[in-house]
Amino acid sequence: MPFIELSNVDLIYGTASQDAASQTLAVSSATLAIEHGEFLAIVGxxxxxxxxLLKLISGLVQPSRGTVxxxxxxxxxxxxxxxxAFQNATLLPWRNIRDNVMLPLEIVEPYRSRQKIDRDKHRQAADVLLEKVGLAGFGDRMPWQLSGGMQQRAQLCRALIHEPSILLLDEPFAALDTFTREELWAVLQDLWSFRKCTVILVTHELREAVYLAQTVHVMSARPGRILKSSVIDIPRPRTLESTFEPGFVDLVHDLRHHIGLGKQQ
Incomplete structure (x- = not known):
């Protein structure tokens, strides 16, 4: 059985009391099967x-039809x-980087009830993650003292500190310059190899999707349907040099082609 499964899921925005013209069919007949530890990307x-789709998987919204x-x-x-993790890092400006990373441990059980007892353990776990993303020694800095890319690294640490089984990423690098963004592709690839949780990445950057994911799903224009699923059979670890190889370029062009087809439907 897949770890995450969407079965013929529709999501309609608007209430049942509204007429059909006032309702919006956002997602239609979405069917996905995601294995534990898989890294997939969604483009469109x-x-x-x-x-x-991320909101449906996380339980933030419930499907109008079908099951998750x-x-x-x-x-x-x-x-x-x-x-x-989202496009903006949204770090709390009054907390240092380490305390920002540790924030979920103050909210999510069973960590919340043990946060005073396990404070030193949690600090150590935060520092391990910060070191993993290249922020060793920055735990005592304030968010305003870090660049945008460094803040996004800290946000990834915060998303992983409570050892989630699922990591949902909604265009986390979209606001960054190209060079910083490409650096963080390698950081995220290393984090996934380190933690091996199930990662679902939403992105408009097709090179990013092919670089990071094992499978890329292409969605059509609204109402969103899964049009195509492409397996990315490129050895890891992937590098920026990989993005110039003919097979990589062909995959990007194929995804772009299907997105174009999806806009016409």
């Missing part, structure tokens, strides 16, 4: 429902075993 035109299951259980409420 703007407004096609990519971020909505995680680890064999139907998702009926927000999951505690999920880490999330």
């Amino acid at each position: 035109p703007s407004g096609c429902g990519k971020s909505t 299951t995680v680890d064999g259980k139907k998702v009926v409420q927000p999951l505690k075993t999920v880490g999330m």
Whole structure:
């Protein structure tokens, strides 16, 4: 049985009391099977429902039709075993970097009830993650003292500190310059190899999707449907040099072609 499974999922925005013209079918007949530890990416035109799929998997919204299951259980409420990272790092400006990373441990059980007892253990875990993303020695710095790319590294650490089984990434590098973004591809690849949680990445950057993912799913324009699933059979660890190889370039062009087809549907 897949670790995460979406079965013929529709999501309609708007209430049942509204007429059909006032409702929006955001996702239609979405069916996905995701294995534990898999790294997949979702691409497609703007407004096609990519971020909505993340909300469905995390339990932040419930499907209008169909079912979402995680680890064999139907998702009926927000999951505690999920880490999330977004386009903006949203670090709390009054907390240093280490304390920002440790924030989920103050919220999520069983860590919350043991945070005073395990404070030193949690600090050590935060420092291990910070070192893993190249931020060793920056735990006592404030967010404003870090560049945008460094803040995004800290955000990834915060998303992973409570050892989630699922990491949901909603365009986490979209606001960064090209060079910083490409550096963070390697950082995220290393983090996934280190933790091996299930990662679902939403992105508009097709090179990013092919660089990072094992499978890339292409969605159509709204209402979002899964049009194509491409297995990325490129050896790891992948490097920037890999992105110039003919097989890599062909995969990117194929994804772009299907996104174009999806806009016409």
